[in-house]
Amino acid sequence: QKEVEQNSGPLSVPEGAIASLNCTYSDRVSQSFFWYRQYSGKSPELIMSIYSNGDKEDGRFTAQLNKASQYVSLLIRDSQPSDSATYLCAVNYGGSNYKLTFGKGTLLTVNP
Amino acid sequence: IAGITQAPTSQILAAGRRMTLRCTQDMRHNAMYWYRQDLGLGLRLIHYSNTAGTTGKGEVPDGYSVSRANTDDFPLTLASAVPSQTSVYFCASSDLLAPSYNEQFFGPGTRLTVL
Numbered sequence: 173q174k175e176v177e178q179n180s181g182p183l184s185v186p187e188g189a190i191a192s193l194n195c196t197y198s199d200r201v202s203q204s205f206f207w208y209r210q211y212s213g214k215s216p217e218l219i220m221s222i223y224s225n226g227d228k229e230d231g232r233f234t235a236q237l238n239k240a241s242q243y244v245s246l247l248i249r250d251s252q253p254s255d256s257a258t259y260l261c262a263v264n265y266g267g268s269n270y271k272l273t274f275g276k277g278t279l280l281t282v283n284p
Numbered sequence: 285i286a287g288i289t290q291a292p293t294s295q296i297l298a299a300g301r302r303m304t305l306r307c308t309q310d311m312r313h314n315a316m317y318w319y320r321q322d323l324g325l326g327l328r329l330i331h332y333s334n335t336a337g338t339t340g341k342g343e344v345p346d347g348y349s350v351s352r353a354n355t356d357d358f359p360l361t362l363a364s365a366v367p368s369q370t371s372v373y374f375c376a377s378s379d380l381l382a383p384s385y386n387e388q389f390f391g392p393g394t395r396l397t398v399l
Contacts, residue, residue, distance in 0.1 A: 203386075204386045206386070206387065206388075208390075214392075214393075215374055215390040215391060215392050215393050216327070216374070216390045217390070218387055218388070218389065221384060221386075221387055260326075260327065262388075264386040270315060270332075270334060270378070270380055270385065270386060271317075271329060271332060271342070272329075272386065272388060274326050274327040274328075275326065276324070276325070276326035277326060
C-alpha cells in the first residue's frame with residue numbers, strides 16, 4: 173500500500189510568520205509531488221508541483237523535495253489569514269501509473 | 285465555460301435509487317478522474333480514464349460505474365445508492381501529453397447525501 177502521510181494539525185501560526193507543512197511518502201520510485209490548497213467547502217486547488225530534489229519557489233510559497241529521505245515540504249512565507257486552509261500533499265508513484273495518492277491534509281490557521 | 289463543471293451541486297437521494305453525477309471539462313484534457321472525500325479519510329480515487337473509450341478502477345470502485353464516450357464528459361453512476369456513499373464527489377482532469385502531465389485540476393464538487 174503506497175501511502176502519503178501528513179500531520180493533520182491544526183497548525184496555527186501568527187500573521188507574518190513562516191508556516192511549514194510536511195509530507196512523507198512510502199515509495200522511493202515516486203516521481204512527482206504536488207501541494208493543493210483546499211478552503212472549507214471548496215475543491216482542491218493546485219498551488220505547487222515539484223519533480224526534482226531541492227527547492228522550488230513561487231511567490232510566497234517554496235516547495236522542498238528530498239527523495240533520499242522521502243519527504244516533501246511546503247513553506248509559506250509572510251503567512252496571511254487568507255492562507256488559512258487545508259493543505260493536501262499528493263504523490264505520483266510513476267511508471268505508467270498516472271494516478272495521484274493524496275495525504276489526508278494539514279489544517280493551517282493563520283491568526284491575525 | 286473554462287475548466288471543469290459538475291452537476292448537481294448537491295443532492296439528497298433515497299437509498300436504492302440510481303444517480304448519475306455529471307462532469308464536463310473544456311480543457312481538452314485526455315485524462316479524467318473521480319474522487320470521493322470523506323472526513324478523516326481524505327481524497328480517494330473511485331475511477332479514472334486516461335483517454336476517451338477507456339476506464340479503470342481506483343481505490344474504492346465498488347458500487348460505482350463510469351463511462352467515457354468522448355473527451356469532455358465523464359459521468360459517474362451509482363446504480364443503487366447506499367448511505368455509505370454519502371460524500372463529497374470531485375471530478376478532476378489532467379493533460380497526459382503535457383510535460384506537467386500529473387497536474388490534476390478539480391471541479392467544484394457534488395455533495396451527495398444518501399438517506
